Amino acid sequence: MEITKADQIRALAADGLEVAEIARRLGIRYQHAYNVLTGGNRPASLSDVVVPVHVASKPFKSPLPVDTLIAGGFTLASRWVLSADGDLVLDMPVPKAVGVYSFVKDGFAIYVGVATVGIHKRLYTYGKPGGSQRTNIRLNGFLKEELSQSRSIDIYVATPPDLEWNGLPVHGAAGLELGLISKYMLPWNMRSAR
Template sequence: MERVPIEVVTKGLETTSDKIRALAHAGYLRTEIAQLLDIRYQHVRKVLVDAGIDAGLQRTVELTRSTDIIEAPASDREPTPPAVLLEAGFSRVGEWTLDGDRLTLSGRAPAEVGVYAFILDDEVVYVGVTQNGLQVRMEQYRRGHAGQKTNARVNALIREGLAAGHRVSAMTAVPASFDWNGLPVDGAAGLEAGLIRLIQPRWNMRGRS
């Protein structure tokens, strides 16, 4: 079923929040609403969560072998686009590629301690933190040593994605640490924990990196 055009849905609505709610009710996904209104994904999510609206989490799927239409159930985990991280201060590093059996990353990650994310096409699928430097961590994933379970598992996921024709890229951030009431707070570890809780990336196992 064809959706009502955005111009019709938002006609006469003055506030961005009203437009967000109207578009969600009209069947537009949260990621689409953010792009159409040129606003941050978090803004869309907050407005809909505050209003108790989960319509933006559902997508209607039409089967090619049948005239039946099935609707995917609403889920707390909606795919998060990389724009959410870019707007918050993450930087693109490059794309993973396969040259024969050799896995390589087209860019060079920072040497500092920080947070990293892997993107499958247009979805953030993995978030992690490293205390050994981002360059070192990317090299560990590139090698995917069998004796290091996480490295080997994520290396295999990257390879599977590339073999299936998907784009897999990497992004990084180097957040500052700070003091809280005189106590040290690790900015990188805190950011990783918050992102995993918010995004629930599907390559992270049980909410962990």
């Protein structure tokens, strides 16, 4: 059985995926997916393309539930909130230790990062990004947008130990971050989409 690209877009949206993730999964432009879902003007040449159901542009990754994080040793450390001035701040202090952090919305991880300089310092840079810090600026915008819609963003952290493999050092936090990004769909991690 074959279905149109538009049918695939609608099916993924019905499964709860956001427009950006639908576009990444199907290998199409964001605007095309958005137009299909909003009834906007969509180019006939794209919406009428028929593709086999069994063809996937990328391997499927499952979402990362907060329960999986907790079972793996993550703990709730803080929440992102907007100050009265509209600044991004934490509602509780976070650990200064090196580790991995995850932003969680509606029970699922949306971003995972490693803090090699310490979790406190790393999260501070999201609230006060420098002019050349593209990732910090991007995530600052995402967080402010979500919080302006009264959604909460929880921060879970883990501090895995460093290990050794065949006499060589292995950075536990960096390995955990990479493993999570490789295995799970994390919409705000650009590397997760690859």
